[in-house]
Amino acid sequence: MDEPDFVVLPSNPEEAKKVQKRAARFTILNDELYKRGYSQPYLRCVEGEEDKYVLEEVHGGICRDHIGAKSLVRKIMRTGYFWLIMQQDAADFVKKCDSCQRFGIPRTIISDNDRQFNSQKFRSFCSGLGIKNRYSSPSHPHANGQTEVTNRTLLKIIKSRLVGAKGTWPEELPSVLWAYRTTAGTPTGETPFSLTYGTKAFIPVEVGLTSLRREFFDEQTNDDQLKQNLDCLDEVRDQASQRMTKYQ
Structure with missing residues (x-):
């Protein structure tokens, strides 16, 4: 990206002041424009075909997981990219994704052992719709909620990837797992990959x-x-566990 010879500021003093204030958060590194971020030290600024490529690759590329707009923006920024209207672009992109608009009745529901899920009324309701009930182990009550969320997330990714390609889920599973492991979870604030390898x-x-x-x-x-990251990994895991406890 070529650095301009000069910048024309708005004639309005207040507007010019805003531009100068915002410009202070940007810098040039190796001929590329970066924004000094809060979530990351530097975010590479992209535009035009570049931001379109980032959206397509993160949302629907090799490691696609068809996440929602907010999660998509968060993953893009954690990866190190930025553009001015990325939130709006992400929302518009997700709305136009056919795989993200499909809904249906699940074949199986995996839930914890709370009364609202483990009752005759609820089981009869599911049976009437052809839904099988499965329950997580009562010996690990604290893991019930997290197990349910993980399974639901993986099933959502698998379903979105298998549109028009039924019966190929074994081939898709490695990419599905990779997409899940590199996406930060809301309760922990970390990716499964980072909690494993630091x-x-x-x-x-x-x-x-x-x-x-x-x-x-x-x-x-x-x-x-x-x-160094591995030496500090136990602390990171403890912090993630505390955040998950507060989230629940």
Whole structure:
């Protein structure tokens, strides 16, 4: 991205002041424009075909999981990209996605053992719709809710990917799991991958459109940082567990 020779400010003093204030949060690194972020140190600014590519790759690419607009924006920013109207663009993109508009009656419901789910009235209601009831183990009551959320998320991703390709779910499963493991969960604020390995995973969009950490990658520095992250991983997991407890 070429840096302009000059910037024309609005003639209105108040508007010019706003532009100057906003401009202070942007910088040029290796001829690319970045925004100094709050969630990430630097967010690469994209525009035109680039932001369209980011939306398509994160939402419906190789590791697609067809998440909602807010989750889509959050995942894009965690990956290191930004543009001015990304929230509106994400909302419009999700609305136009055919796979995200399909709804139907589930074959099986996996729930915890609370009375509202484990009652004759509820079981009769499900039976009338041809829905099978499954219940998580009562020996792990704290895991009931998280198990239900995880299963529901995985089933949603699998269904969205199998539109028009029935019977191929074994081939799709690795990509589905990868999409789930690289998406931050609302209760924990972390991705399953980062809670396992102590670092964020590279996702395909960062290869197609170079992210900041790929641009400045250094193998030795990266190895040292990975080891440090692993040393601090127990603390990160404890914090995620506390956030999940508060969320529930």
